Amino acid sequence: MTILAFSGSPRAGSAVSHLLRAAAALAPSGTTVAFYEDILSLPHFSPDLDGPCDSAPAAVAALRAQMQSADAVLIATPEYAYGMPGSLKNALDWLVSAGSFYQKPTGVLSASPSEVGGERARSGLLLTLEALGAAVVPEASFPVPFVRTKLDGSGLVLDAAFAEKLEQALVALAATVPAT
């Protein structure tokens, strides 16, 4: 099975991307984790540009193909001004007509240096994912407060209890997909 680790950060060296890399390293055996970290390649969404996969802009078609081939998604957002980054909302708008998230098992994380861990952004993200029909997996969905104490600049997990929580999140997400 394949889990798509979907970073909602537009930033190079992002804490959210480090978080997803750390989670991937803890995935159960038999799980492949693919990464989407190309959010800045997407054009601004407009319904005027929104066509079927074979006529969509190349970056959009690539995103839709990655979503299509994933059995489950682990999405993570930073918090910008109490919301998700505009670039992440833009990516999700491109996925509406494709139905990419419909019934897709999805873990929903946020991370921030603050004590609420980006929970306000995560709340907004959950609302959008509800509109898209994602099947949110509660055990794989939580905010990560004080992210700089949990991961170092290279994405190494610094906190054993947190590593355990991340590992359990990946196990829960993988368990949503029947073995083939």
Ligand SMILES: Cc1cc2nc3c(=O)[nH]c(=O)nc-3n(C[C@H](O)[C@H](O)[C@H](O)COP(=O)(O)O)c2cc1C
């Ligand atoms: C424009 C901007 C707005 C931000 N607003 C918030 C905020 O409202 N709440 C918060 O906890 N952190 C806020 N932050 C801090 C980010 O959450 C923090 O930089 C985080 O590490 C970004 O994630 P990233 O490293 O994955 O890009 C903001 C950062 C920027 C650049």
